[in-house]
Amino acid sequence: MMPRHLAVIMDGNGRWAQARGLSRSEGHRAGTEAARNIVTRCRELGIKHLTLYTFSKENWARPKDEISTLFDLLTVFLKKELSSLREQDIRLKILGELSEFPFGVRQVVAHTMKKTENCKSMTLNLALNYSGRDELVRACKKMVSDGISEDKITEESLSDYLYTAGQPDPDLIIRTSGEQRLSNYLLYQAAYSELYFTDVYWPDFSPEELDKALDDYTQRQRRFGKTSEQV
Numbered sequence: 314m315m316p317r318h319l320a321v322i323m324d325g326n327g328r329w330a331q332a333r334g335l336s337r338s339e340g341h342r343a344g345t346e347a348a349r350n351i352v353t354r355c356r357e358l359g360i361k362h363l364t365l366y367t368f369s370k371e372n373w374a375r376p377k378d379e380i381s382t383l384f385d386l387l388t389v390f391l392k393k394e395l396s397s398l399r400e401q402d403i404r405l406k407i408l409g410e411l412s413e414f415p416f417g418v419r420q421v422v423a424h425t426m427k428k429t430e431n432c433k434s435m436t437l438n439l440a441l442n443y444s445g446r447d448e449l450v451r452a453c454k455k456m457v458s459d460g461i462s463e464d465k466i467t468e469e470s471l472s473d474y475l476y477t478a479g480q481p482d483p484d485l486i487i488r489t490s491g492e493q494r495l496s497n498y499l500l501y502q503a504a505y506s507e508l509y510f511t512d513v514y515w516p517d518f519s520p521e522e523l524d525k526a527l528d529d530y531t532q533r534q535r536r537f538g539k540t541s542e543q544v
Contacts (some may be wrong), residue, residue: 314531315358315359315360315527315531316360316379316479316483316484316485316527316530316535317360317361317362317476317484318360318361318364318480318481318483318484318485319360319362319363319364319481319483319484319485319486319487320363320364320365320366320483320485320486320487320498320499320502320503320506321351321363321364321365321366321486321487321488321489322366322486322487322488322492322495322496322498323344323347323348323365323366323367323384323489323515323518324488324489324490324492324514324515325489325490325491325513325514325515325516326340326341326343326344326515326516326538327340327341327368328340328392328490328514329343329344329514329515329516329517330343332514334373337382338347338379338382340516341379341382341383341386342386344515344516345390345514347515347516347518347519348365348390349390349394350519350520351363351365351459351518351520352394352403353436353520353524354520354524355435355523356434356435356490358527359421360435361434361435361436361481362435362436362438362480362481362483363435363436363437363438364408364437364438364440364477364483364499365438365439365440366381366438366440366443366496367387367439367443368387368439368440368441368442368443369410369440369442369443369444369496369497369498370409370442370443370444370447370497371496371497378436380533381456384415384418387418387421387422387441388417388418388421391405391421391422391425392421394444394445395424395425395429396440398425398429398432398437399426399428399429399431399432401434401435401494402432402433402434402435403429403432403434403435403436403437404429404430404431404432404433404435404436404437405422405425405426405429405436405437405439405440406426406436406437406438406439406476407422407426407438407439407440407476408438408439408440408443408448408476408477409440409441409442409443409444409476409507410442410447410451411441413442414441414442421447422441426523437528438477438480439474440498440499443476443498444497444498445495445497445498445500445501446477446497446500448476448500448501449475449500449501451474451475452471452475453471453474455474456470456471456474463494471501472501475501475502475528477499477540478504482502482503482504482505482506483499483503483506484507484530485501485506485507485508485509485526485527485530486498486499486503486506486507486508486509487509487510487511487523487526488508488509488511489511489513489514489515489518490511490513490514490515490544491510491511491512492510493510507530507533509526509529509530511525511526
């Protein structure tokens with residue numbers, strides 16, 4: 314059975330470029346192409362929700378020219394892909410705080426979200442300026458400011474204040490490049506997610522590699538605390 318929600322930590326652009334004697338910018342550019350192909354493949358497979366870890370709060374510590382390149386690639390990607398997203402009936406959503414981004418980036422992101430808001434076949438979440446811990450703190454503060462009483466605070470009501478409100482938790486989280494950690498990604502939502510790690514760098518993570526990960530996922534038994542016999 315296909316996951317309803319697939320989340321990906323796209324890791325290894327820099328190391329992919331280094332191994333080829335290229336700049337990190339070239340690695341990020343190649344990573345953008347990989348992202349485009351994975352979005353299309355997920356849409357073909359009928360996966361309803363895809364979340365890509367695009368830029369974390371921690372990424373602000375990177376060199377300024379690299380950050381600038383990432384922003385440029387993001388805006389170019391969204392401008393080029395808008396018509397394709399609409400044709401494929403894919404809605405764009407953002408997980409994270411956009412207020413810290415340059416005005417031009419915010420404009421393009423807002424325009425793309427507006428133009429795809431009625432698309433229903435798939436939701437593409439881009440985690441931008443995202444932090445799992447920050448998301449939880451933000452949700453708690455908003456609940457307090459909304460006057461939510463203690464007896465009304467439940468797992469369900471907290472979920473309604475997260476960026477992913479209204480979407481299922483990820484069934485599968487893939488991380489490329491050999492690293493094996495969540496890196497502050499969807500911490501609350503990942504409670505029962507299956508994890509898949511591959512040594513393949515993100516620019517080389519092709520639709521065929523995705524199919525491998527999904528095949529591995531379909532072999533697993535998700536018990537959610539029950540015994541094998543109960544499932």
